Every structure is written in structure tokens, then in C-alpha cells.
Amino acid sequence: MATPFRLYNTRTRTVEDFEPLVPGHVGLYVCGMTVYDDCHIGHSRAMVIFDTFVRYLRHRSWSVTFVRNFTDVDDKIIERAAEAGEDPLARAERYIANFHRDMRELGLDDPDLEPRVTATIPEIQALIGKLIERGHAYAAEGSVWFDVPSHPEYGALSGQQVDKLRSKDPGVGKRHAADFALWKAHKPGEPSWESPWGPGRPGWHIECSAMAWSTLGETIDIHGGGIDLVFPHHENEVSQSECAHGQTYARYWMHNGMLTVPTGRKVGGRATGDDTPGGDEPAAMKGKMGKSKGNAVNIDVLLREYPAEALRLFYLDTHYRSPLPFDADALPTSLGKLARLYEAREAAEAMGGEEPPDDVARSLGADAMRVLELARAFPSALYASLDDDFNTAGALGHAFELARAINRLSNHKKANQRGGPVVAPALAAFSLLSKTLGLMTLSTEEFQLEIKAKRLPRLGFTSEEVEGLLQQRAQARANKDWSRADQIRDQLEEHSIAVMDREHGSEWRVRL
């Protein structure tokens, strides 16, 4: 890589040059879902960010082993399953299937490995055994606790001081308030496994240490996840792994910001098909999106109405570490921006043609040169942004500059026929955007069809009805019956269907 790749490291609170342990190869472990319910758009923000991150690293010739786990046995799953009167493991299985369905729908690549807690029990027990052996854990009444005071470094990642914590959970047999469970003694009705300490199940944090260890070894290059996991989850992982192995657990910590619901705004709205009136929602609704706050919007619901790439653009249009506010305008805005990119690419394609004669080239002059300049500079501009702590929002800014330059050139009548020399570099730039950020991966036609399929049902029309009306309107226009033509157009416009009269006929779009 020509320029260093720079990444913010939560552990040091600074942006650092990224150097993997083994040159050219990156081991990445990302905390995935606890599968007790459907994936909401806060979860999928993390999924999209890391998917895109891996895509980019690979594009830049790093070899990446991407591991994203499933926590398929835990308190919450057991609790929810009990409420629903079902088997916890069956519930987890169902939500894993749903998650896979949602990620596929979102257009994400599968991670290289997706370990599950229930398939990592031997490794978890081995790790716990090691910790007891080394004096960092103790068994008490069928459970095993991590001995926090035995690890002086505890708190380094999150900046917490053990004696300042508001510890609540008393726990049976715990020696220190900050100690946390590695192994939980079996309770009736809960899934359990045999162990040297009696039947039970893993605690919350040990699983990730074990899964990272079994898939990537004692030291991983980058550990990712939501910023809300820093404490206690990641802090505890560090202690478990470093006390067991005596090696640095993760060299870089990469945390994404939360999806938030701003104060006094409507959540979802047209996005969810929920037509509750706007206005102030209960205080509990604002802040971080989460199931327990009752403000979660499930990803599958949104994907029924918006193309996956609109979600992707929504996520990538803000730096991954910033909080991302979600409201009713968010997706329409992102979809509009995405459509702008597609339309610019279409305009570039339409300019294909012969090498222009000199007089035409001269008349295209400055505008054509501008496109050429931006298109050729695009790769280095994109790399500069993404190499700088994965600044996807900055990278997108460059794409929009190019889009405007293309549209400007294509407005030029002569360019419409003869944009020749600028087309290839412009299309190459958009192709690079597809490869790295996963946007504009469809043909323009596919994209328009997807929009129509997802948006039209809410507008009270079928494609056939719209086409029928447009035929009537074409007839009226041919007869210069402008009032009839305008009446049809107004009727469609009322239902958010925009009609555009082109030289070769009328097109229509769903207004975003």
C-alpha cells in the first residue's frame, strides 16, 4: 500500500497507522448478534460498516480473515424463550436464520467464519480451566467467576477504575463486586453442558474470547463492534484472554457509533408504514435505538420499502464512529442521493459514441475536461478518504462531485451524442465505488424496478395502470390536448409519481 492505512484505536483514543501482525494479512473479529429477536437497523449499521470495511481492505490487497460470531445462548434468549414458551436453542436457531436472510437481503457478503457459542463449549471450558490454573478465576457453588483484582490492567481499554464502578449484581459466591461469571451454574429449564465445575452454561464474555482464540489465535489484529460494548464486554474479553494466554488480545479496537433517535422526532413514520401522527414521543423513545427502548425498527420491515443500497448509503454517508440519527426523512433522503448517482451513471453511459470531431471536442471543452479530471482523480481521492480512518462520507462527497460534472456535460446537447473520451474513466470511477462501498451494484434498470416494486404498492397504483395512463397522455399530447395531458400528469403527481417528458417519450419515476 502506498499510503499507510490509518485507523482510530479505541484503546489509545488516537488514529494510528495500521500494521497487522502478519504483513499483508488481517485477522478481524467482530461481535455479532445475540439472537433473541430480529435484527434492527442499529444492528445492521454495524454489519454494513464491517462488511464494507472488509470489502475495502480486500480491494486494497490485504488478505482478511473475517470472523463474526453468534451468541446463541444467553440470559436474554432464555428469558424471551420462556415468555414465549419455546426452547431457547430453537429460538436462537430461528433468529440466526432470520439474520442470515436479512443480511443477504442487505447485500452483505458472508464472513469467513461465523462461530456460535453452542459450538464452542470445549474451547470455552479449556479457557476457563486455564484461568483457574493461573489464579485468575475461582469456582463457587457450581459457577466460575473471573477474579478481577487478580488483573491489575483491568479497565485499561475503557478507562474504568474498578472501585468507581456501580456494581450491582451480587452473584452467588462472588468475592469482589466487579467479578463476572465465566460459567453459570445450571438452573432448571435452562440449556446446560457438563463441565468440571458442574453442569451449566458459559457467561456472556468468555464466549467471544474463546471464539476469537479458536478462529484467529491468541492475538487478533482488529476487534470490532458497537461502542456500547466497550464496557464491560470488551474490557472483560481483554482480561480473560490476556490472563489466559499472556499475549495482547487485540491490537486495534474499532467501534462503531450508535444509531440514535433524535429528540422530538417521529421514528420510522413512512419508513415503517406506521402512520401515527408526529409530535413528541415518550422520553424513552429517544436516544440509542434498542429493543428495550421500544424504538427499534427492524431491518426486514425497512427493506420491504427501500432498496438495500439506500440503507447502505444511509449508513456510509456518516463517519462510522459518529452517532447516526435516524428519523422519517433519513431513508427518503438517502434514496434520493442514491438515485442521483445512478442517474449520473446513466447519463455517462448515454454519452457513449464516436470520438468527437475537433470542433465538437472544442465546444465540449471545459466541461469535458472537468469530468475527465475528476474521474481520473477519483481512485486516489477515494483511497485517501478511506485510508484515513475509513472515511466513507468523505469518499462519497467525491462521487457526488463527479456526478454533477457528468450531468453538466451531458446537458450539453452535442455531448449527448458524443461524450466519447470521458465515458470510460467516468464509468470506471463508478465501478470502483461499487467494488469498494457496495453502491451502484445494479443496472439502472434493475434499480428503477426495485424502487417501483418497493415504493409503488404504497402509492395506490400498479405499473400497468401508470403505463396505461401514460399511453392516454401520449395520445393527448400528440393531439396537443394539453389540458387532458396535464390532468393525467397531475393525477399521477398527486400520488407521488413523477412524469418526465423526454425526446423519445415519457418516463416515470416514483417521487422519493
Added chain:
RNA sequence: GGCGCCAUACCCAAGUGGUCAAGGGAGAGGUUUGCAAAACCUCCAUUCCCCGGUUCGAAUCCGGGUGGCGCCUCCA
């Protein structure tokens, strides 16, 4: 009570020591059009929450204040 992050125009959002403060949306005017829509052009922050300080020079660094958010309980 403890730890940490953030504060850029009407809205969203890049930029984090040095030419004019990206980009998108909204708004105003114009080109185009049968009229529109879309697209394009022009305008839209002499200024980056406030107050001090460092510097030849700060939105960018330091100190204080105010406001918002995350974590300390399950959390992407």
C-alpha cells in the same frame, strides 16, 4: 457519583494548524420545456456552541463554561 465521545449553514454531513470551510437536501432566481419534471447555472456559514490561551497563523491545539450523546444493567 465515575469513565468516555461529540458540538460545522434551515436540515443531514466532510474537513481537525496555513490558498475560496467538501458533498447532499430544503429555499430564492435563471437556462431548458407546450407547461412541467429531471438536469444544469447563480445565490444561500468572512465563519465553524461560548469565553480565555498557545501560535506569524486555529473550526482545527490547550484550559474553562454550556449543551447533546454513549457506557458503568442487556445491548451493534
